[in-house]
Amino acid sequence: MLTETAPAKINLALHVRARRPDGYHDLETLFVFARDGDRVSLADADTSAFTVGGPFAGVVGPDADNLVVRAAAAFRAAFGIAQHHAITLDKYLPVASGIGGGSADAAATLRALARRHDVAADDARLVALAVGLGADVPACLLGRAAFGSGRGDALTPIAGLGDMPVLLVNPLVPVSTAAIFAGWDGVDRGAIPNGGDTLARGIAGRNDLQPAAERVAPQVAQVLAILRERPGAVLARMSGSGATCFALFPDAADRDAAAAVVAAEQPGWWRLASVVA
Numbered sequence: 001m002l003t004e005t006a007p008a009k010i011n012l013a014l015h016v017r018a019r020r021p022d023g024y025h026d027l028e029t030l031f032v033f034a035r036d037g038d039r040v041s042l043a044d045a046d047t048s049a050f051t052v053g054g055p056f057a058g059v060v061g062p063d064a065d066n067l068v069v070r071a072a073a074a075f076r077a078a079f080g081i082a083q084h085h086a087i088t089l090d091k092y093l094p095v096a097s098g099i100g101g102g103s104a105d106a107a108a109t110l111r112a113l114a115r116r117h118d119v120a121a122d123d124a125r126l127v128a129l130a131v132g133l134g135a136d137v138p139a140c141l142l143g144r145a146a147f148g149s150g151r152g153d154a155l156t157p158i159a160g161l162g163d164m165p166v167l168l169v170n171p172l173v174p175v176s177t178a179a180i181f182a183g184w185d186g187v188d189r190g191a192i193p194n195g196g197d198t199l200a201r202g203i204a205g206r207n208d209l210q211p212a213a214e215r216v217a218p219q220v221a222q223v224l225a226i227l228r229e230r231p232g233a234v235l236a237r238m239s240g241s242g243a244t245c246f247a248l249f250p251d252a253a254d255r256d257a258a259a260a261v262v263a264a265e266q267p268g269w270w271r272l273a274s275v276v277a
């Protein structure tokens with residue numbers, strides 16, 4: 001049995017620059033990854049099988065649409081693998097939440113299959129499969145801090161945040177990525193600043209999808225209002241197309257105190273206290 005973590009993706013900054021003719025948007029983003037996320041496990045089997053467990057198992061939708069199943073089928077076709085696999089997904093990240101759950105799962109599936117079948121993690125064919133599965137999948141496959149441009153799939157590694165404490169909070173309102181991009185106002189507000197370290201660049205940046213997400217899910221503004229007020233928070237912002245928001249704390253005790261306040265004020269919201277590599 002092989003197991004891979006599918007870490008939550010966080011967009012420290014997300015600048016939308018232009019609508020493209022192919023229905024996507026050109027963007028600039030600073031990708032970082034939490035230590036925690038979903039889990040994908042894989043074993044050889046006589047027929048292909050897929051099982052979903054964990055707290056969000058009930059909301060991932062039909063198996064045939066699951067990015068894990070699609071990633072496994074694409075891998076077997078691309079590499080001519082006859083061997084079937086039984087794959088288990090333990091779903092801990094909320095679905096359609098801006099932290100790349102499905103994308104992280106697809107990338108973890110590709111990583112697990114690559115390990116099982118002796119394919120190098122940076123094999124160009126693996127990266128091509130990732131690109132075909134979704135804009136965030138190449139970043140999740142890389143799995144380390146990176147600057148993303150184009151659709152978010154042209155990647156340059158950058159320095160990470162060195163296990164900085166983070167609190168992720170989601171009001172459990174699913175948000176469609178396509179709908180949020182459609183609500184972008186079309187105004188290019190400029191590039192992510194180049195100067196300084198990754199944290200400084202993140203702080204100097206924005207999430208241009210935040211206004212559209214706040215219109216669709218007003219709870220996003222509520223989450224951010226609580227996170228911004230927490231002592232020690234150096235940055236509070238929405239990730240991706242929402243509705244998950246994050247707050248970064250140099251001190252783990254401040255993160256844990258913030259988590260306790262969120263739990264007391266909004267017991268129905270999802271929380272994850274982790275660190276960002």
Ligand SMILES: C[C@](O)(CO)[C@H](O)COP(=O)(O)OP(=O)(O)OC[C@H]1O[C@@H](n2ccc(N)nc2=O)[C@H](O)[C@@H]1O
Nearest residue numbers: 023024025103134135136137151152177178181240241
């Ligand atoms: C917003 C981000 O989460 C930032 O990391 C990603 O760009 C979204 O990545 P993703 O969920 O893997 O996106 P995909 O599944 O490829 O695309 C979902 C939909 O989002 C919109 N989309 C996505 C990425 C992008 N650069 N421009 C877009 O306009 C498109 O309407 C697309 O049909």
Ligand SMILES: Nc1ncnc2c1ncn2[C@@H]1O[C@H](COP(=O)(O)OP(=O)(O)OP(=O)(O)O)[C@@H](O)[C@H]1O
Nearest residue numbers: 061066067095096097098099100101102105136240
């Ligand atoms: N393994 C998976 N986990 C979660 N959702 C999945 C998965 N496979 C397919 N989906 C579908 O993909 C859609 C988007 O879910 P996902 O959690 O990947 O979005 P997200 O967190 O907003 O991602 P991103 O930050 O990349 O936009 C959901 O509506 C869901 O039905």
